[in-house]
Amino acid sequence: SYELTQPPSVSVSPGQTASITCSGDKLSNKYACWYQQKPGQSPVLVIYQDTKRPSGIPERFSGSNSGNTATLTISGTQAMDEADYYCQAWDSSTGVFGGGTKLTVL
């Protein structure tokens, strides 16, 4: 079965750039999505189709997908961005999530 691998945790200082990776076999052949989940809340879509931002998502969130790795980049990270982030892709019409990355802003 297809697997997506994320680092368990990433730390960033306020105002700096955070990068969260998601690795999977030939991932660039698939579209990747990214979700933000804060404690006690439902996930929120922040990036879809590798690079697109849904309405209402700040411009500081961006995405890329090349080779075996998709990357979520948060520029000028703010304290409110501290959350768990999950990548997701499709393999033969089956959804697959990465294990999640806890982003700490300190």
Add this chain to the structure above:
Amino acid sequence: EVQLVESGGGLVQPGGSLKLSCAASGFTFSGSGMHWVRQASGEGLEWVGRIRSKVNTYATEYAASVKGRFTISRDDSKNTAYLQMNSLRTEDTAVYYCATGRDYGDYVVAFWGQGTLVTVSS
């Protein structure tokens, strides 16, 4: 505004059954695919399955972990999706989210409900 409200969660014994409902509003339900995603306490997200719209023949797909035990259905006249769970196991204990891609399409899980807790325990 998209609203998805799950109901039907609760405590069930191993081997038992439970049916979850997802009431939708604020978008064209009949034209949208519907997903179920679950999350065990302190764990990550797991995609459970999806039902597509009538134009896509109401096709369903499931994660390997639930295939043959879970069934997703929908009633477009009631703007409601369902998740029938049979032969439940302790490892099925999780918060179950209903979600939709709406006009983002069936391959984007764009809008999520608040979730309903299912506990499988004796």
